[in-house]
Amino acid sequence: MTTSAGHLIVKTLEAQGVRRIYAVPGESYLDVLDGLHDSTIETVVTRHEGGAGFMALAEGRLGSVPGIAMVTRGPGAANAFIAIHTAWQDATAMVLFVGLIPQADRGRASFQEFSLDGWFATTTKGIFVIDDEHQAGDVVARALRLAATGRPGPVVVGLPEDVLIRLTDAPVPAVLPLPESAPSATALAKFSTMLTEAQRPVIVVGGDGWDTATSTALADFAAAAHVPLMADWRAYDAIDHDAQAYAGWLGYGRSENAVTALGNADLLVFVGCARTDVLSEGYQVALETPSIIVTTDAELIGHAGRIDAHLSTSPADFVAALPEATTVRGSRGPQWLKQLRGEQLAFTRSGADGGQGVDLGLAFEALEKALDSDRILTYGAGNATLWGHRYLSHHQPKTLVGPRNGAMGLSVPAAVAASIMHPGRHVVAICGDGDFFMNAQELAVSFAHGGTPLIVVVDNGIFGTIVDHQQRKYPQRPSGTSMENPNFAQWIQSFGGHGELVTSTEEFAPALQRALSSGLPAVLHLKTDPTTMGPGTVAHQATNNAQESIA
Incomplete structure (x- = not known):
């Protein structure tokens, strides 16, 4: 049956078992978007290409097929680059589709032109450009297979705008079995x-x-x-x-x-x-x-x-x-x-950390008890995540998404994707104040797709990991590591979600129960002591030793 290359791409994704794509729309791949209009694939429209990429990474880690993100040329591809680097270092299967300029415009510094190879060659398993409409399905199938086999990782596929609308009689390629690998x-x-x-x-x-x-x-x-x-x-x-x-x-x-x-x-x-x-x-x-x-x-x-x-x-x-x-x-x-x-x-036995505001040792003890055993936890980067790693448990695979490359900004979009994938399960993002606001806008996607993630924001007003390093190498000389924050609870309330500002340990457990039972995307904004570093850090150990000496 005759169809456009863009529609063939969508049919191939359907055949490969893709259930969702995460996208920021662009005029460069309109025909693919048109194919998605009548598709069984759910199109999750995100607010930033970095968020789309991180959601696709979460899908690839928690699901059974590579996660799929779609962005437009130039600026869109640049914004998505952080997710490609993360998927490369984390060895997580995902495919990024990038709309490109028309073939005839190449090499002329045309609007939003850039080089896929020049940008992505060192952090991907493969880069393909669909220059032949009859090969569109085969290229897509090959990209998904490459992402998932061997050492998993990201693959980038370029979509020239003019090629997508060309007609082809090429069939949807068959789904090939993955290689078996029994040890000798x-x-x-x-x-x-x-x-x-x-x-x-x-x-x-x-x-x-x-x-x-x-x-x-x-x-x-x-x-x-x-x-x-x-x-x-x-x-x-x-x-x-x-x-x-x-x-x-x-x-x-x-x-x-x-x-x-x-x-x-x-x-x-x-x-x-x-x-x-x-x-x-x-x-x-x-x-x-x-x-x-x-x-x-x-x-x-x-x-x-x-x-x-x-x-x-x-x-x-x-x-x-x-x-x-x-x-x-x-x-x-x-x-x-x-x-x-x-x-x-x-080591994982929780206890009081001390300090002003919310005691995170006691708060995470309450969080561990409140969550169902099949909880999904997502993390960004920073010292705030260390309490979660130490005190929150896992009981089955595919329940953790965190950037092994240390990328900030993953926690919120990953939690949004996980909650869309697994409605009804407890999905909790653990993040610092710096990490949270890098992609907090993606919480808006939850309202559009029925996700109900809980975001626990540890607000100490600093980039804690950097401060920890700074104190050791440049003691008593803080520089470039502080921030001023709004009331994150009011921010999520403006969307229609559930938000609470928690300023003491005693307030945490009741606020947590209200958030989990709200049935809404929720943010718990925890005000904490900036002098209390994450468990396992040098600063934290020094604080504990001092407290024990006093005791």
Whole structure:
């Protein structure tokens, strides 16, 4: 059947299982928008291209197919770049469609012209431009497949304005199965031998794509084999935090005991991730520890240090092929596992932080108790998120979205997308005041699509992470790190949402219950003490030590 290239793109996305696209409309891809008019795909119109990109990233992390964002040429693509960088460093599957100038206008510095390759080449898995209308469907199908296979990541597809309206008889391409990746008998034998001989092994999980069956099976195996499980930075929804083998996470905000355990391990098995910068404390810890890597990334992008075996397989295929746990336990007793598990439980035991305003240690204790077990948590960047990482638990995969590259502004759009994807579930964004207002406008999208996220804004009037660094390197010389904030509760109320300004610890729990029961997008604006840094920071530890000395 004859159709336009733009409409063929939409039909291909439908066939690939795409349920939503996140877009800021542009005149450069009007024919695709026209195709979406009668499509089964929900078009989520966002307020900023960065928000659209972050929502697509959340869809890719929480869903089963790559997230899709659509923006226009030049300025639109520039605004979306932050999400591409995040998806690249986070290894999250998404496809960004960018409207382009007509073919005949190229190379003439025409209105909003730019180079896709020049901008995106270093932070994408692939860049395609649909210059042939008959190839439109094939290019789209290839882009989605490339984003999802191997090391997942972002792909960019250019849409020349004039090509989209050309007619074609090309069919919608068939959906191809993803490659299978069962580990070889030789590789499994080496894994079994090394694990049997180890006395202090650690399995580190990470990356996207985990499912409940895989997570549960690995947790059961690890407990029976006396192997503690640790998680990569912002990937700790891969394992149920109530699992006997779960021993915490590595990266920012981790416990000192976790770093010590990493350094003391005599075998590291990385499943779905690699030994990267943040996980290894800036390439400083456990680089020469015997290591087995289980990942479909053939290039091992970001990995540092020793490799004894590389199993090019997915977490699901690896876990399905695991031997009986008792056969690889060797002479290893449960002491190592019990020690690390006990240290993590002690580390996540909440308590008072002190200071003026809302005590976040006690507030997050109340938040943990109030949320359903299948809560979805989203984060931006900054010290404010560390309370959530430490005190809020996960019990199944695909319940956490946070920028592993440290990008600010992700928390709100990710929560909006998650709430649209999963109506009825508790979806909570944890963010600082700086992070919140970078993309707070995307809360407007919730009202249009029925989302009801709760945004917890920790307002200490500073860029806390930078202040923490500044105090160590330039003590008593604050510069460029303070901000003045409006009343965020009144701001969300102006949309028709639920908002409350919380200025004391006692006010938090009742305000939380009202927000969760409101059935509306909600903001809790927490006023906190700027001298109280996030748990795990140097400043926070110094404060706690001083309080203990006084006590």
